[in-house]
Amino acid sequence: MEGLLNDIAFIIGTTLMYSTPLIFPAIGGVITERSGIINIGLEGMMYFGAFVGAAVAYFTQDPWLGFLCAGLAGASLGLLHAIATVSFSAEQIVSGIAINFLGVGLALFISRLVFDGATQTLTVPNKIPLPLDFLFGDGRLFPSAGFMDLVFNRFATVYIAFALVLVSWFVLYRTRLGMRLRAVGEHPEAADSLGISVFKIRYGAVITSGFLAGLGGAAMSIAVVSRFNNTLISGHGFIALAAMIFGKWKPQGALLACLIFGGAKGLEIFMGAKGVPIPSSLLATLPYILTIVILIGWVGRSQPPAAIGKIFDKGED
C-alpha cells in the first residue's frame, strides 16, 4: 500500500516538475494573445532565457539573479516582437519565427564566446532552492521520500508557477487592466475610442509574455536540470503554445493542458524506472496523440480572441 502511494506521489511530483517550465510560457502566451498579438516566438524566448539564466547563475552563483535575468532576456526579445508587431504592423507569425531564430542564435553565439566555444554552460553551483527544505530544514517538515515529501517538496519555481496562474487569472478577469487587455484583444477600435491605449497595452502584454517565457527557460535550466545545453529547450515553447490554445486562451485552461503534458512525462519516467515493457518511444507519443484526440472530441472549435493577428492601425499616418 505504501509502495503504491509512493508511486502515485512520485508521478504527481514529476508531473509538477515537468509542467512548470511549460506553465510560464503558456501563461505568457495567454496574456499576449488575449491582447491580440500572436507570439509564436515563445520557443526562442525560452531558449534564450534558459541560457541566460544558467550563465548568470553560474557566474554569480545566485540562482535567483539568474532567474530574473532569464526573464529579462526573454523580455528583450519580447520587446523586439512588440516593436515589429505593434509599431510596424508586422506579420505576427513571421516576426515570431524570426524571434525563434534570434533566440537560438543569440544563446549559442554568446555561449560559445563565454564558455570557451561550447554550446552549453557549466553546471551551476546553486539551483533554485526547495522552499520547504529552506524554511524547515532538510526533511524536517515531511519525512524524506514519503508521500508528502515527494509531492510537495519541489523547487520554488513550481510554487511560483501556480501562483502565477492565480495572479494572471485575477488580473485578467478581476481588474481594470485585465478588462482593458481583453477589450484590446477583442475589439481594439472600440477600446481605442474609449481612450484605452492599444499601443501601451499590447507592448506591455508582449514584453510580459517574453519575460514569462524566459522564466520558463530558467525553470528548466536552473531547476529541473542544472545547466543549459543546446538540446535542453527543444520544442517546449511550441508545446506551451499548444497548451495555451488547448486551454482556450485561459490561464486555468492552459494550466490544465500543461499538467497533462507534464503528467505524460511523469508517467513515462515512472514506467521507464519500473521497467514496464512498453517501448519508451511509443509511450512518449502519448501526450501528443492525447492532445489531438481531446481537441477533436472534447474541445472542438476553440475561439481565439476576435482581433488576434489583425493589424491595428490608428490611421494617423
Added chain:
Amino acid sequence: MNGPASSLREKFLHGSLAITLMSILFGFLLGGVILLVAGFNPLEAYWVIVEGVFSRPKYISYVIIYSTPLIITGLSVAFALRTGLFNIGAEGQYIMGALTAAAAGYYLKLPILLHVTAAVGLAVLVAGLWGGLAGWFKARFGVNEVISTIMLNWTALYISNWAITIPSFGRQGTGKTYEIQPSAQIDILGEWKRTPEGIAFLREHPMLWDILKSPVNLGFICALILAFAVWYTLNRTTLGYELRAVGYNPHAAEAGGIDVKRSIVVSMLISGALAGAAGAFQVLGVSHRIATLAIMEGYGFDGIAVSLIGNNSGPGCVFAGLLFGGLKYGGSKIQDVMGAPTEVINIMIGIIIFFVAMPKLIRLILNFRERRRRT
C-alpha cells in the same frame, strides 16, 4: 509616375523583391555589427564564408547538397501558406518521409529505377497523409493546424525513433538503421567513383574528382523540378487558383463555389508530400539511413524561413534555399578559421526574417531615401 517604365521601377523599388533584398542587406549589416561587438572582423568573416562557398567546386556542390532539403521543405511551407495554412508540421512530415524512404530502400527488392520510384512514392504518400491528417483535423473538427502539426511533429519523431529499435531494421546499439540498398540510392556516379577505373579516371580530372568528393545526388535536380511544379500548380491550374482563393479570403472563396474544406485537406496533403520528398531525397541521396533523433533536426523549421525569405513562391524558395544553405555551409567555417561562433548565421537569418515581416518599416526607409534624393 504613370508610365510603364516608372511602374517597373516602382515595382523594383517598392515591391516584394526590394523588401526581400533590403532585408537580406540588413541581415548582413546587423550580423556584421554583432560580430564586431563580439570582437571579430565582420569583413574577414564574410570573406571566409564567401571563400568557403565559392573557392572550390567541392564547396559549391556541398552548398547545393545542403540547400536541397531546405528548398523542398520551403516549397512545402510555401504551398500551405498560399492556402492560408501555416504548416509548422513540415518537420514531422519530413521525418515520416525519411523513415518511409529508409524502410523502403532497405526492405524492398526491386530493380534500380523502380526501387527509387517506389521509395520516393511511398515516402511522399505517407508524408502526404501525415500532412493531410492535420488538414482533415482542421476541415472536419476545426482543430487549429498550428497545434495539430506541432503534436504530429513529436509523434513522428518518436515513431521514427521507435522504428529504429526494430531489430531487423536498426543496427543494434548504434541508434542507426542499416544502409539502404544501392538500387535505391540516387547518388550521381556513387558506386563508380569508388571503383579502380573510376579513381583512375578521376585522378586525371581533378575538378570532377573534387566535386564527387561530396555526396552529389539527384536531389537538387528534383528540387528544381518541384519548384517549377509548385509554381505551375499555384499559378497556372484551376486547383492552384482555388487554393490561393481560399488563402486570400475563405469566405469569398466559399461564396464563389469553392469547397473550402476540401481545399484545406488537399493543400495540406500536397504540402506534406513535398516535405516527405525532402526527407526521401536526403535519405536516398545523402545519409542512406536514418538515425535516432534526440531533438528535431530543423529541416521543417528552416523551411519556414526559406519560404518566408522566398516570398512563398517556387523560384523564391530556390534562391532562399541556396542562400540559407550557403550561409549554413560557409558559416560553419568561420568557427574553425577565426573562432567566431557559427551561430551568427542563425542570428542573421532571424534578422532577415524579422525585416521581411515588416514591409512597412522597409518602405519607410526606402521612401525616406528617395525623398532625400529629391530634395
